[in-house]
Amino acid sequence: MDESMQLNLVDTDATSQKRKIDPGIVSSLFTNNPSSLVHKEEPVAEKLVPDNVPIQNASFDQLHVNQNLVNHIHTKLSIDSPTYIQSSALSYLLNQSTWNSDLFIQAKTGSGKTLAYLLPILTRLMIPQNDKISRSSGLFAIVIVPTRELAAQIYNVLESLISCCHYIVPTPVTGGEKKKSEKSRLRKGVNILIATPGRLVDHLQHTTSLDVSQVRYLVLDEADRLMELGFKPDIDFIISRLTSSCNIRSTVAAFPSLPDRRVTVLCSATLGKDVQELGEQSLQNANTAVDKAESSGDDPSYSNAAAPAQLTQICLTVPAKLRFVTLYAQLLLFAKSFKGAQTKAVVFIASSGAVDFYFKTLARDAEPHESKTASAAYTADVKLGNQAANIYKLHGNMDQNHRSSVMKLFAQAKSAAPQILICTDVASRGLDMPFVDLVIEYDPAVSVDDHLHRVGRTARAGKSGRALLFLLPGAEEAYTDLLKPVHPGGIQTASYDELLKEVYGQRMWQEKASVWQLALENWILEDSKAMSLAKAAFTSHVKAYATHVGAERSIFNVKNLHLGHISKSFGLREAPKAIGKEKNTFKIERKKFLDLANLASKTSASEFNVF
Structure with missing residues (x-):
């Protein structure tokens, strides 16, 4: 990796150098993180026949x-x-x-x-x-x-x-x-x-x-x-x-x-x-x-439910504090791999509030995506490292016309740049989005069935595809045992540090990841709208986390979440109690917050996941 590329990877865009980063603040991304309980598994060696391939020598x-x-x-x-x-x-x-x-x-x-x-x-x-x-x-x-x-x-x-x-x-x-x-x-x-x-x-x-x-x-x-x-x-x-x-x-x-x-x-x-x-x-x-x-x-x-055999499924273990910087690193790698052909990725996030936050953060200094059919609030042209990319957001709280417009734009996009859709499960069922090479489950689906529908956006019609699932160290890693029966192509496991080293280099990866995190935190501190967006995203994320089906509740137990570490992934420096003390903001003391989450878990499923 050349030096110019390394410098660009530290921040999201060219204007980031103008932001003030308080040298007295330490990001603490790499302290007090729980360790992974599993070891990396090698890919399945067996060559499987791809699913959903048109039948040779058959005709309509x-x-x-x-x-x-x-x-x-x-x-x-x-x-x-x-x-x-x-x-x-x-x-x-x-x-x-x-x-x-x-x-x-x-x-x-x-x-x-x-x-x-x-x-x-x-x-x-x-x-x-x-x-x-x-x-x-x-x-x-x-x-x-x-x-x-x-x-x-x-x-x-x-x-x-x-x-x-x-x-x-x-x-x-x-x-x-x-x-x-x-x-x-x-x-x-x-x-x-x-x-x-x-x-x-x-x-x-x-x-x-x-x-x-x-x-x-x-x-x-x-x-x-x-x-x-x-x-x-x-x-x-x-x-x-x-x-x-x-x-x-x-x-x-x-x-x-x-x-x-x-x-x-x-x-x-x-x-x-x-x-x-x-x-x-x-x-x-x-x-x-x-x-x-x-x-x-x-x-x-x-019964009869399984991921395509040609799908490469990777489970990535990431501590809560490092989730966003690791996601950003993965998007950088995705953009860097662009070779001129149509390349698309879908990032699934559990709540509408979190989709709004991550989209705004990635697009905060971008030019609005020029379109006559979609609002500039839902699509933008961004820089990921040295590579231009188009990002879109989609969730159930958006107006129906905007949802339809965004889906059409993403599905039909043929521009010479990577296309990235950040969305809730509103885009997981049945929709055909051509040329999707990568599916990222930033938040695990609420059930194995929903997971299969998400990863089904790629590896369609016999073509290859990749799916990356973010899991927290500890109990969540047992989720792979539930997924193995529905993944005939096997499941690979990996850790965040391998990804960050690939992006930021073997020697300075922790320092560069910390600089990126500090830039995010300073932006949120300086921008009151960004702060409100981050708090709303944090709240909706934990409420959505509590909606996993009963059979998986022991793996995804909202009571086991470290709320302080989770808040870090939304660029928030304050502990949840400190957030709750501010005027006209969310009261999210732990007990009250868990009560809200438990209430959400009892709510029946709606047409869209709009927490």
Whole structure:
């Protein structure tokens, strides 16, 4: 590493030298830190076959997909062969003997299941009917998903597919816009509806122009997440309304190539008790399409759930005080590895307040990212060492339009710079973000299932990917034992000091890391807004920490947190009690703070993690 690079690594930007760093203050990053309990493990030597890879010598033609669609996805989407789950699902939904039957699709994230149900629906609609399909023909398919972001993604995929059959009209109804606009689109006529449960229930109750009597396909995507977020009553209502309103028999002669009954497709990565109950309620004599790469286990909640075999998973043990400086060092390495091709990283953080803090800190001297579709508050151009980079933030407290805009910008970014998304779990489920090379779980997920969805943002469609999980020394290191069964590619362990030495050099790494930390702390001391942001982030972080599922509570026990060390990772020099004594700030004495955390842990999951 040359000298200029070493100097740039000390601080985040060129203007940092202008900041006053009090020489009398000692950062104390490397004192009184607990030691790691585990030793580094070598990578698994066995060469595993990548998951989710398109099947060689297979084609969509053989599966009876409409030829225009086949040509379209080849030329426009560069997709030539189906994945295993696509082949399995298409063979059921397009085979003459089974296309009238319900289907359960069980496959991990990144397996291509969106096309597995969209292609059969479009193929059936594209077959010449006695009555020509148009927007006035009726609503034939409803796809229900748990989040607006996933609905937007599926709608975008659907829009790209129907460019070869413009007469088929899809529309999303997810909230986030005026209901009047959605009502207007429904009144004009729609053939395929992409919806979140609550918004669809609202329209079923109050939009008289929404006629569901001809619905031939009902798709429940991410069923495990739908149940987890408490949408069961909404799903019950929707199924009941579709059943009571059904009048398919009256149009069987007009549309002979469509099913003569409502076909329900249930998609889930896991098969927990709640998903099984939903399947028993919504499916009748269903076939099952399961990804061949999946492996079953004794625990039904993890049945057939595993990370891609080609994923490199690393667990990094980092003391609480050193978390932020270690994260920054990892981002420097990520930016330094940029070779000109599209390179993206996703950093998962447990709370919205912490996302705001880390984004603001990294972008505090940056120029706003120029965009006509996203606010400058959510994206910025920064310098990481000598490398320019674009950073984005995304969480559930953001306005829906801004969330959608940021997701679109990040997913479609093709600029000659590394792209880094800092987000909560709002971006962990089902979303397809191309060219993500690295996933960083800065805060561990609240469950193994959520962990799998996070790391599923990379290593998709047979491509390689890396995932880095930050763990505190001590009890948290036992988390790797829970993760090993769902990581066929094995788990590597590492320590923060190796990373810091790689970035800052073998001789001066502690001094340079301390200088960076001191610059952060001085900025927060001098900027009252930054101080408020840091305190809010600290509070939300500890509240979110208490929400781990019961089975993992012994590993992630909020009572074991060293709050003084945690505050250091947010650039705060005061102990938590000192913070609580300031006027008009958070009262976070330890007992009161733990009460808040325990209250948060009892709160049921919401659509977004917005602590």
